[in-house]
Each structure stands twice: as structure tokens, then as C-alpha cells.
Amino acid sequence: MENEQFSLMQLVMAVISSGVLSTIVTYWTSKKQTNAVIEQTNATVDEQVRTTYGEMIKDQRTQIGFLQDQIETALKREQEYIALLNKANSLTNSLSAELAACQLSIKNLEATKLKYEQKLASYEDIAKRAETRQGV
DSSP: OHHHHHHHHHHHHHHHHTTHHHHHHHHHHHHHHHHHHHHHHHHHHHHHHHHHHHHHHHHHHHHHHHHHHHHHHHHHHHHHHHHHHHHHHHHHHHHHHHHHHHHHHHHHHHHHHHHHHHHHHHHHHHHHHHHHHHHO
């Protein structure tokens, strides 16, 4: 049994001396260090992503504010144009009414002129008849 213990002890010593234990310890510490580096890298990347997206959001908000100002200016101009169009429509309606009144007045004057022309023609006929009678 002592030989078996000795060979077990030799085996353990052989394993320790062969570097397996040191490799396992090195692997374990390396893995911890690698995980720490990965976590640090992830934290750095997360911070860069937050910063980048924060700047993008800030730029978008600035652009939205600029566009909002443009929209408000355009809406004010639209209201001014609508007011001008309303005035123009009102003036057009007023001038149309005046034109209609003038056209009616022209028709009335033409009718009156026609009556006077007919009376004149009638008087001229009467005058010609009187001249004819006197000349006979």
C-alpha cells in the first residue's frame, strides 16, 4: 500500500511539477483579467454609444427647433396672404357690383337715347310734312 501511496504521491508531484497546476492557475487568473478587460471595454463602448446618440439627439432637437421656426414663419405668411386674398376678393366683389350698376345705367341711358332718337325722327317727319304742305 505504501507503494500505491508513493505512486499516488509521485503522480501528484508529477502533475504539479509538469506545470498543469500552474497552467490552471494562470488560466483562471487570465480568465478573470480577460473578463475585467471585456467589462471595461463594454463600459467604454456603452459610454461612447450614449455620448454619440446624445449628440445625435441634441442635433435632431436643434434641427426640429429650426424647422418649427420655419413652420411658424410660413403660417404667419399664409395668414397674411389669406388676408390679402380676402381683401382682393372683397374689392373684386365691390368692383363687380359697380360694374353691374354701370352696365345697368348704360342700358337705361341707351333706352332713353333710343326714345329721344325716335321722338327726333317723329319731329323730323312732322317737319318734312309741314314743308311739303307749304310747298304745294
